[in-house]
Amino acid sequence: MRFDSPRDVRHACRMGKWSSVTAGLCGDYAQANLAILPADWAFDFLRFCQANPKPCPVLEVTDVGNPFLRLVAPGADLRTDLPRYRVYRQGELVDEVLDIAELWQDDFVGFLIGCSFSFEAELLAANIPVRHIELGCNVPMYRTNIPCRPAGRFQGPMVVSMRPMLANQAIQAIEITSRLRAVHGAPIHLGDPSLIGISDLDKPDYGDPVPVRQGEIPVFWACGVTPQAAALASKPPIMITHAPGHMLVTDLSNVELLKDW
Amino acid sequence: MRFDSPRDVRHACRMGKWSSVTAGLCGDYAQANLAILPADWAFDFLRFCQANPKPCPVLEVTDVGNPFLRLVAPGADLRTDLPRYRVYRQGELVDEVLDIAELWQDDFVGFLIGCSFSFEAELLAANIPVRHIELGCNVPMYRTNIPCRPAGRFQGPMVVSMRPMLANQAIQAIEITSRLRAVHGAPIHLGDPSLIGISDLDKPDYGDPVPVRQGEIPVFWACGVTPQAAALASKPPIMITHAPGHMLVTDLSNVELLKDW
Numbered sequence A, B: 001m002r003f004d005s006p007r008d009v010r011h012a013c014r015m016g017k018w019s020s021v022t023a024g025l026c027g028d029y030a031q032a033n034l035a036i037l038p039a040d041w042a043f044d045f046l047r048f049c050q051a052n053p054k055p056c057p058v059l060e061v062t063d064v065g066n067p068f069l070r071l072v073a074p075g076a077d078l079r080t081d082l083p084r085y086r087v088y089r090q091g092e093l094v095d096e097v098l099d100i101a102e103l104w105q106d107d108f109v110g111f112l113i114g115c116s117f118s119f120e121a122e123l124l125a126a127n128i129p130v131r132h133i134e135l136g137c138n139v140p141m142y143r144t145n146i147p148c149r150p151a152g153r154f155q156g157p158m159v160v161s162m163r164p165m166l167a168n169q170a171i172q173a174i175e176i177t178s179r180l181r182a183v184h185g186a187p188i189h190l191g192d193p194s195l196i197g198i199s200d201l202d203k204p205d206y207g208d209p210v211p212v213r214q215g216e217i218p219v220f221w222a223c224g225v226t227p228q229a230a231a232l233a234s235k236p237p238i239m240i241t242h243a244p245g246h247m248l249v250t251d252l253s254n255v256e257l258l259k260d261w
Helices: A006-014 A039-051 A117-125 A131-135 A167-178 A225-233 A254-258 B006-014 B039-051 B117-125 B131-135 B167-178 B225-233 B254-258
Strands: A029-038 A058-061 A085-089 A092-097 A108-114 A141-147 A157-166 A216-222 A239-242 A248-253 B029-038 B058-061 B085-089 B092-097 B108-114 B141-147 B157-166 B216-222 B239-242 B248-253
Touching: A006 A248, A029 A039, A029 A058, A029 A117, A029 A225, A029 A254, A039 A058, A039 A108, A039 A225, A039 B039, A039 B058, A058 B039, A117 A167, A117 A254, A131 A157, A157 A167, A157 A225, A167 A216, A225 A239, A248 A254, B006 B248, B029 B039, B029 B117, B029 B225, B029 B254, B039 B058, B039 B108, B039 B225, B117 B167, B117 B254, B131 B157, B157 B167, B157 B225, B167 B216, B225 B239, B248 B254
Parallel strands: none
Antiparallel strands: A029 A108, A029 A239, A029 A248, A058 A108, A085 A092, A085 A239, A141 A157, A157 A216, B029 B108, B029 B239, B029 B248, B058 B108, B085 B092, B085 B239, B141 B157, B157 B216
């Protein structure tokens, strides 16, 4: 299926015509992670994100009980406009569904969080290869020994994604991503993985392993899995997220992320 | 009085030995605006700040009821460690006091917000003159016709500060401040003030007027008065702030603000 605009993607999701991953759809536009929590948990979660802006770059927070977005995709409906959702109760995955209209609560608050798809598009545009895209697999992700700053009921280790590259490419990637703070910003580490508590690059905690070739160094970015993992660890009564890879396609171009989103 | 460290300044405030403005004290260290609100108002306020990062760059949010800071000045006590406070009830200024130990409530949440003192230090270090510092007066500030993004009970126009400079200095100032997002980041306008609803530069809404000389253009930065003004307009039952110019002196060096604070 071919989509002319982010709005078309969201409409297809709403109509039940698209329920697959969104990678590569409308590639010039930013995609976003979703987390929905009851209002009682929302302030602590936003504090956690504020205190940890690299793993948790918040793009928009919805009004309590209002499923419609105003900023990143005006008019989009959080209940229907993503292709697939996961439902967690007490920190346990209990369901995966195509919409959450039946589950919506008057006290729900939605959080849209930046996604590394945006900076990968910028890296590719600068002719910096992205290994997992070349290989057609998922990016490797690892739990580190770097603690996030705790906030209220939320705490946990930072999760990172890894992309291998040559030193000169790593330098340019740092220059590029340092300007893209809405999508994790500059890396948090490069080189020796053991220094951040990663014992084996071939065994990622999430995603797929990729080879680090001769002369390349692994470069580690804070990852959008971090806030969800921290939130789930605190076992809220209910939390709804997008299903992995099934993101909200926003109306923000990747270039617009250079502004203060 | 001469202080060796931010800790010494805070200790002098706590002991009642310093109750004056903090401009110029420990100039290598960031100073911060303070806003304290009851927990019931805190989520909306943090959402407002998140949605308006240029005027409202949040450095730290405290735990509910806990007056001690953890990040920007570990161990600092919000009740005593600023030189002077203002107390507002229902949006009206009702008192100015030297400490708030008697007023502290179990549901209070403190917000520390970045201050332009930090980027002015960086401008001066780059030999970009800062007119109001040269003249020994307060920076001129103006209400604009640029609406902030509303969030919950909070809304209002953006307030800006203005510094006149030559075009090449303005360009360099944009380069410098764009990296300092924790203290308002890049300007939001330059040139014709009427385009953002300012009718007369000689009549600032806050602070003092400064001359714009031949060949200079006015450059406008989002101002830390914005979040307080928006919060006060929504008339919370109680809100406590620092008294203007009587800031928290933090342990963060201005250079550390380049990280993700």
